[in-house]
Amino acid sequence: MTEKKDTQVKKVAIICAKAALEDVYAALVMANGAVMEGMEAKVFFTFFGLDAITKKQMNKLHTTTVGNPGMRMPGGLPFPTLLGTIPGVEAGVSAMMRSQMEKLDIPPVDEFLDMITAGGGEIYACKLAVDMFKLKKEDLSDHVIDIITIGDFYAMAGGEGSQVIFT
């Protein structure tokens, strides 16, 4: 007979590879939620996810309005994909989304990074993506501890009760 034993999650290593508002916030909420619970959290931003830690872009992220079947009009009617292609619609929807989040006390990206790092969470940028987009350390948020390889990140992600999460 085997005894069932749950190992508590003690550490999360989160990888964010997309720049859409919803993908970035998924990563940020999970990281912040972890430090709030007293867990260790490390976040690795790569490819388009780098926008979330790039000073110029971080507070201007957009919601996906094209090819997003979960998207609805106010009131719940389906949101026609073609509508999302009209200039300004994506920006408008994104602004609405941000104001809705503010009402729930969900902060803008820069402030969210402040909160995560205040709680001991760590932020990293992917070397490959930084090179590819020709970014420099000074283009990135001051909260970015280092620009590292995925191998370096995995090396930090181990230990009992640790999980790697990809958004």
Add this chain to the structure above:
Amino acid sequence: MTQKTFAGLNLEVTDEGYLVDPSKWTEEIAKEIAKEENIELTEKHFQVLKYIRENADSGLTIRKIGKSGIVDIKGFYDLFPGGPLKMSTKIAGIKKPASCV
């Protein structure tokens, strides 16, 4: 629900150790709950606890406490290490907040 003795009083607590009736809370009780969490309460802790009790019904978040003017977020984590919101609310004798931020 279980019973637990704090400061000589027999009190009802939830399975996670939160007081069921916040009106029964005293500073003595706070000190004893804090001791279980290995926290020695200081004047600063009590200022935060006071704010938490006064704003118990307003949907407390770490962000809100960070903007209270009493403590910043880093300071809040330092005061209540290892889960500041759930720990401080437990010590403040209020319900565990259902907050993701």
